[in-house]
Amino acid sequence: MRAWPAASSRRGAAVRERAEAAALQQGVRYRRWFVLLVVAALAMSALVVLVGIAGLVAETRSRPLTGAEQNRYKQEEIARRWQTWPATGVFPEEVKYVGLDRAQQYARRVGIAPETACRDAVDTSVGGILGDHGCVTMLRATYVDQTSTFVFTVGVAVLKDEDSRLSATEQLSQDDRVGVLPVAFPGTVTERFGNSQRQRTGWVGAGPYIVFSTGGYADGRTRAAVPQEEILHSELWPAAKSIGNQIAYFLADPPKVPPCTQGNVC
Template identity: 80%
Template sequence: MRARRSTSGLPRAGGEATPGRRNPLGATTGRRSRVRAWPAADSRRRTAAKERAESDTLQQGVRYRRIFVALLGVIVAVSAIVVLLGTVGLLAENRSRPLTPAEQNQYKQEEIARRWQAWPATGVFPEEVKYLGLDRAQQYARRVGIAPETECGKGVDASVAGVLESHGCVTMLRATYIDQTASFVITVGVAVLKDEESRVSATEELTQDDRVGVLPVAFPGTVTERFGVDQRQRTGWVGAGPYIVFSTAGYADGRTRAAIPPEEILHSELWPAAKSIGNQIAYFLADPPKVPPCTQGNVC
């Protein structure tokens, strides 16, 4: 007698498995369904929230990028304006323009003040210097030699040295001349002061004593070799720009000041010639230069 099929789907008695039941669509109940399961509602919310967060992050990045680009543009624009203004200002400053009266005066002062260095020694002390002789006849003094540059205190008498040094004397230049007849010996000394104001202050303190001033310079083997301190007949000076030009003169034959009668000194041609030579050298040094009309030459 056959055992009845169990209606519950359980194994039959004896251990045999009962075939699986079929669902209405024909699939066996023991196999995985091929139909995709729909996501749960909370899963859709999480996905939507994630998408919104990603969208917000993207929008924030876009906003930051726009702000950065805008700031960068502002910086570039400001930099360009600064460079442009600087360039315009530089061009305006460097462009050629007429010199002001103050600039013209400064140009003259600087040009005159540097001549003792810019010019050669033969420029400061020319080989020949014009002077006026008897009856105002034009004559020429000839340069015998140029002494080495020396300290101001070593080129003048002690009383004069103190004045020069107290006003910042820079250096002393000296040269010796003879007149056209080779009868007179003249030493010219150029004291270089810091500026014209210093020179004016110094000359206000110099005495009018014609026995002191520049020390003479003699050159052995020439007609000047007997010209020394005792042979000085007179001394004097003249101011020109930042320079004090000293002159001292004596006789080429070596006569001392004490040996010359006072009346001969007063009526001699010696001192007018020496004074004229010193004035000529002062004129050369302080002659106002030609000033260009514009900052960059003759074209404004």
């Protein structure tokens, strides 16, 4: 029996409606899952950001320095001084020393030499050791004693760090004939102070620095012209050592360390 067209159309419309309703319900379910996934992703991102912010705040907030951090602060501050201080800070205008009868006297700075390569400012045997241990540069200045009888050149060898300095000083000999080369300034009382006029030389270690000193007579007397007995008992060498030690002390004097990572307030 053939179906009537009207009844067939109604059944087709009903099928389409059911299909559309099923598709709509499926779309709603998909949308719900999509919204849930987006919300979850946003929540996870927000959590990551909050954790990062909390970590950043914890890392950057002011806190007390540890013992290791305090020691590193001191070492880095001392190691920078040859660059951050003016030349007149490394080599003060006056340096006190102990003279005869333990009287306190002052050596006066005559001049400061240009910065130079380490090997060019010391005797060859010393220069080889400094070069092997990474000497960065040499700073030198010349002083006269309070009576302008003695002339002293002080040289500051800058090593990479304190460990390099310790390794270098372990190899330096105690030969008082070699060390820093004198710097004379024409037209001054120091103009006759050359290599042959050095009576004795020496050095002292301080932080990443080796502070060399040498002394001689302002009148140009050579080491060969001075009796050994006079060299050993002259006021010249104690004064030279005292001046070198004073400059080493200035350079390696421990700085005041702030108690916190951001200053004085934790």
